[in-house]
Amino acid sequence: LGGCRYATIRPxxxxxxxxxxxxxxxxxxxxxxxxxxxxTRECGDFRITRFENEGESILLDDVAVENSGLNFSFSxxxxxxxxxxxxxxYLEEDGDARFLFETDAVESPRLSIYIVNYPNPFNPRxxxxxxxxxxxxxxxxxFDVSGRLVRRLVDKTQxxxxxxxxxxxxxxxGARQSSGIYFCKxxxxxxxxxxxxxxxx
Numbered sequence: 001l002g003g004c005r006y007a008t009i010r011p012x013x014x015x016x017x018x019x020x021x022x023x024x025x026x027x028x029x030x031x032x033x034x035x036x037x038x039x040t041r042e043c044g045d046f047r048i049t050r051f052e053n054e055g056e057s058i059l060l061d062d063v064a065v066e067n068s069g070l071n072f073s074f075s076x077x078x079x080x081x082x083x084x085x086x087x088x089x090y091l092e093e094d095g096d097a098r099f100l101f102e103t104d105a106v107e108s109p110r111l112s113i114y115i116v117n118y119p120n121p122f123n124p125r126x127x128x129x130x131x132x133x134x135x136x137x138x139x140x141x142x143f144d145v146s147g148r149l150v151r152r153l154v155d156k157t158q159x160x161x162x163x164x165x166x167x168x169x170x171x172x173x174g175a176r177q178s179s180g181i182y183f184c185k186x187x188x189x190x191x192x193x194x195x196x197x198x199x200x201x
Contacts, residue, residue, distance in 0.1 A: 018098075019037055022035035022103065030077035030078075036072070050085055051085065052083060078160055113131055115195040127165075130163055132158060134188060134189045144181075144183075181197070
């Protein structure tokens with residue numbers, strides 16, 4: 001896996017031959033954990049537990065584990081800036097959870113809010129992904145080039161991490177908007193970011 005080139009790889013000494021090595025490191029927008037199995041697993045799921053700073057643990061039940069052959073990885077983006085995290089990985093088979101390894105503590109990177117969308121230009125709709133760095137009130141609004149508020153897509157309290165929403169080119173009343181340039185504005189706490197959207201009819 002590409003990230004292993006930039007991280008200290010630890011050989012596994014505690015669980016026999018199931019895992020040969022693993023690593024955890026800060027990556028853009030979060031923390032990446034990678035490991036290599038010594039044997040092919042045709043069934044079973046991985047269970048990930050995250051520990052923050054002084055020991056509070058959270059089961060990451062929505063994390064997506066990717067694999068290529070015997071190499072596995074996941075990215076944890078639901079974290080806060082400049083905090084320490086470590087992870088325990090288990091393999092669940094036939095109702096039993098087998099402990100595989102625990103990472104060293106990793107300092108999370110300094111995070112910043114961002115907005116991306118695809119496709120752009122778009123018709124009839126585009127998916128907007130955004131990342132907020134603090135838990136709290138979040139607003140995501142669409143404006144036209146004159147500064148008129150066209151659509152409020154998000155207005156609620158959200159957790160730290162990446163979120164997704166769609167815009168279908170309509171205003172708050174459901175009226176279709178004409179082709180042109182629009183701006184998506186994200187407010188998360190005291191942070192503000194924006195992105196240009198191009199609607200083509």
